[in-house]
Amino acid sequence: MNGKVGTTQAAMLIVNTILPTATVVLPVIISNYAEQDAPLAILLSTFFGLLIAALVGSTVSRINGAPFLTWVGEKSSPVIGTVLGLLMLQFYLDNTSTILREFVNFLKDNVLVNTPISILCTLILLITIYMVRQGLEAIARVNSLVILLFVFFVPLYLFGLSNEMNVHQLLPMFDHSLAELTLASITPTTWMSEVAVLLFLAPYLKDPKRARIIGWSGLIVVALIMMFSLITTLMVFGPDFIKLSTYPGFTAASIVHLGRFIEKLDILFISYWVMSIYLKFSIFLFATVECFKQTFRVGSSRPFIGALGLLILLECLYTWQSTEKLNLYNKEGRFLVFFLFNVLVPLGAIGLDRFKKGKPKQKGWET
Amino acid sequence: MNIHKKILIPLLCLPLLSTLLTGCWDARELSELGITSGSAYDWENNQWKATYQVINPSSGSSGMGGSTGGSTSSPPFVTFTVKGRTIMEAIEKTNLTSTREMFFSHSRITVLGESVAKHGINQLIDMFLRKQDARETVYVFITKGEAGNILDQLMQLSKNQGAGVQLMIEQESRLISYYPGVQMFELAMALSSESGSAVLPEILLTGTEIMDETTETGRTDLKTRLALGRLGVLKGDQLMGWLSQKQAFGLSFMTDKIKTATIAFSSKPKSGDKPDASYILQKSKTIVHPKWEQDHYVIDIDIKGSGVLSEVGSVMDLNDRTSITEMEHSIEQQVLELVNNSWKEIRTLGADVTGFAVRIHRSDRKRFKQIKKAKNWDSTFQEIEIRPHVSMKIERTGLSNKSFESVHEK
Numbered sequence: 001m002n003g004k005v006g007t008t009q010a011a012m013l014i015v016n017t018i019l020p021t022a023t024v025v026l027p028v029i030i031s032n033y034a035e036q037d038a039p040l041a042i043l044l045s046t047f048f049g050l051l052i053a054a055l056v057g058s059t060v061s062r063i064n065g066a067p068f069l070t071w072v073g074e075k076s077s078p079v080i081g082t083v084l085g086l087l088m089l090q091f092y093l094d095n096t097s098t099i100l101r102e103f104v105n106f107l108k109d110n111v112l113v114n115t116p117i118s119i120l121c122t123l124i125l126l127i128t129i130y131m132v133r134q135g136l137e138a139i140a141r142v143n144s145l146v147i148l149l150f151v152f153f154v155p156l157y158l159f160g161l162s163n164e165m166n167v168h169q170l171l172p173m174f175d176h177s178l179a180e181l182t183l184a185s186i187t188p189t190t191w192m193s194e195v196a197v198l199l200f201l202a203p204y205l206k207d208p209k210r211a212r213i214i215g216w217s218g219l220i221v222v223a224l225i226m227m228f229s230l231i232t233t234l235m236v237f238g239p240d241f242i243k244l245s246t247y248p249g250f251t252a253a254s255i256v257h258l259g260r261f262i263e264k265l266d267i268l269f270i271s272y273w274v275m276s277i278y279l280k281f282s283i284f285l286f287a288t289v290e291c292f293k294q295t296f297r298v299g300s301s302r303p304f305i306g307a308l309g310l311l312i313l314l315e316c317l318y319t320w321q322s323t324e325k326l327n328l329y330n331k332e333g334r335f336l337v338f339f340l341f342n343v344l345v346p347l348g349a350i351g352l353d354r355f356k357k358g359k360p361k362q363k364g365w366e367t
Numbered sequence: 368m369n370i371h372k373k374i375l376i377p378l379l380c381l382p383l384l385s386t387l388l389t390g391c392w393d394a395r396e397l398s399e400l401g402i403t404s405g406s407a408y409d410w411e412n413n414q415w416k417a418t419y420q421v422i423n424p425s426s427g428s429s430g431m432g433g434s435t436g437g438s439t440s441s442p443p444f445v446t447f448t449v450k451g452r453t454i455m456e457a458i459e460k461t462n463l464t465s466t467r468e469m470f471f472s473h474s475r476i477t478v479l480g481e482s483v484a485k486h487g488i489n490q491l492i493d494m495f496l497r498k499q500d501a502r503e504t505v506y507v508f509i510t511k512g513e514a515g516n517i518l519d520q521l522m523q524l525s526k527n528q529g530a531g532v533q534l535m536i537e538q539e540s541r542l543i544s545y546y547p548g549v550q551m552f553e554l555a556m557a558l559s560s561e562s563g564s565a566v567l568p569e570i571l572l573t574g575t576e577i578m579d580e581t582t583e584t585g586r587t588d589l590k591t592r593l594a595l596g597r598l599g600v601l602k603g604d605q606l607m608g609w610l611s612q613k614q615a616f617g618l619s620f621m622t623d624k625i626k627t628a629t630i631a632f633s634s635k636p637k638s639g640d641k642p643d644a645s646y647i648l649q650k651s652k653t654i655v656h657p658k659w660e661q662d663h664y665v666i667d668i669d670i671k672g673s674g675v676l677s678e679v680g681s682v683m684d685l686n687d688r689t690s691i692t693e694m695e696h697s698i699e700q701q702v703l704e705l706v707n708n709s710w711k712e713i714r715t716l717g718a719d720v721t722g723f724a725v726r727i728h729r730s731d732r733k734r735f736k737q738i739k740k741a742k743n744w745d746s747t748f749q750e751i752e753i754r755p756h757v758s759m760k761i762e763r764t765g766l767s768n769k770s771f772e773s774v775h776e777k
Binding site: 238241 | 499
């Protein structure tokens with residue numbers, strides 16, 4: 001079932017690896033620091049994101065499609081490989097459970113107010129386990145179709161809000177100091193660093209040498225969509241109101257109207273978002289399972305998907321019960337953890353590879 | 368063994384199908400919902416007094432438009448008035464009297480009584496932005512007396528009163544532009560902006576008697592109708608005062624909210640100021656440019672418009688360019704007067720409904736930051752000098768070249 005994924009499909013996977021929760025969580029955090037300068041913060045974080053993508057891409061090119069943790073074990077020692085695997089497994093379990101929590105929190109806030117969280121989590125998990133069992137290729141195909149639906153949703157959003165948008169709401173530009181912009185760009189950079197999921201998708205890429213291109217193109221699309229979403233929301237609500245709303249993008253969608261006959265379209269946009277976050281969740285569950293497989297060197301991960309799912313479910317239900325705790329983690333804690341696993345780990349892998357290969361020959365000095 | 372396995376697995380999976388029913392926790396039957404089309408809030412004895420207008424599904428057509436069928440005697444909507452220490456407590460109390468659960472997603476209007484506007488409306492806005500089924504696109508109005516009375520009044524040409532009032536305000540802002548309709552999110556935006564002020568159109572009953580029986584709407588000329596009145600001015604979250612329709616019209620020019628408008632003016636200002644001609648303003652654009660001069664801000668307000676002449680009551684040859692120029696000048700004077708009158712009243716009220724704070728922040732952010740830091744925007748606002756420049760063009764003169772008054776001159 002696990003066929004190989006092409007470069008374009010992989011880039012689209014990167015888009016949905018980052019975008020669904022980014023559109024929900026980031027606007028409030030960014031605009032609290034940067035207000036109308038929020039687009040600049042996105043630019044800044046995209047720059048850092050592209051650097052991280054280059055780092056991850058280089059790592060994937062070097063390991064050339066081999067399982068990452070196995071490669072680390074071979075290059076260093078099996079003990080280091082296993083220890084790193086255990087730590088990364090913990091990281092991916094935490095990350096996947098926060099995604100699930102953000103998913104259900106959003107559903108509880110907006111649509112299914114009375115449905116118990118445990119039921120929502122279980123159902124979402126069962127569907128996602130089914131998706132993961134179908135393999136990455138199937139996820140990538142569905143993902144491509146979901147991304148193509150942007151062709152319908154973006155113009156609808158744009159035309160529906162055209163009367164409400166005021167470009168002057170973006171003024172004055174450069175009103176915030178570099179320190180404020182940097183603070184605003186830290187959390188989006190954290191999200192962009194999720195491109196590191198490529199480390200675990202590498203064995204399923206048709207052309208792992210192009211991992212850098214995959215990361216870059218995925219991130220550029222994410223940045224463009226984030227910019228689009230933030231700029232339109234800012235033009236509609238202005239920098240002050242946007243800070244009040246938990247989900248400004250969806251609040252904007254709720255005032256989309258075409259004449260008097262099409263109004264209150266937020267539910268349509270929410271449905272689309274639900275499709276995308278299912279894909280995000282499945283990609284992360286897939287990466288978690290892959291991490292488990294490589295750490296414990298099991299031949300088939302299929303029997304373990306359910307067990308890992310159960311762990312994620314329990315963590316989601318009991319560790320992230322409090323919304324304030326999750327918000328605080330997103331705002332302040334995530335950066336450190338993500339920097340450790342999404343930046344330092346690939347950096348360490350490159351260092352290890354260079355160390356093993358020894359110093360390259362110095363060309364140009366020989367006569 | 369295999370057969371047992373084949374039976375056992377589906378049996379074990381069967382309970383899992385129940386998870387597909389997760390949506391049922393939130394399922395609501397249409398017949399159990401009370402769809403509100405409007406709500407009104409008053410502040411009475413330190414309590415919120417909320418009135419909800421719920422569409423009556425059993426009402427049929429009764430000369431007020433709409434589809435046929437159903438009972439003609441029952442009113443198109445019913446109202447519930449409840450009290451509570453908080454708004455939600457009041458809302459929940461409707462369940463003590465109503466057979467249907469309130470459903471707010473289809474609300475069209477919200478009316479605030481003067482008592483609420485004086486008490487403060489932050490709590491109400493918060494509820495609208497926070498509550499999952501509340502609609503932030505409802506049009507908000509203010510009324511001098513008790514807001515609940517407004518929702519009791521029946522309308523003749525629209526069965527759904529909430530939708531009818533929505534049409535009224537949309538039509539008003541599209542055709543005469545005295546003031547724009549204000550939706551809940553726009554109110555929240557205005558109050559949370561640097562200006563911290565907002566406006567709300569007034570809705571009122573033209574008579575003393577409330578027409579709340581379906582038989583009363585059978586008359587051609589109702590004793591009491593719903594009408595749009597002045598413009599309420601809010602600062603912070605409290606009512607500061609009112610602008611008359613003319614002053615509101617001037618504000619619309621200052622804030623670039625004019626879509627189409629009719630201006631009555633004197634066609635021969637030298638002969639007298641009495642308006643005897645009308646001009647339909649079809650296009651209008653206002654550019655506001657603040658600048659710092661010595662010790663205060665000067666706001667240049669450039670208003671440019673064009674339109675068509677629709678009525679002339681004096682002897683006039685409309686092929687003569689001088690007459691047209693004279694009339695354009697007269698229209699410009701009218702607009703200038705509107706703007707100046709409006710500004711005078713706004714300055715007296717001390718509420719920046721013009722959005723000058725936002726404009727100044729955009730064009731002079733350093734000085735604005737200082738003003739904000741020193742918390743002296745109010746005094747800065749009082750010292751603002753406006754310099755309106757108006758340019759109006761008569762593009763067409765309609766289907767007649769000479770005024771009909773010229774016939775008698777012969």
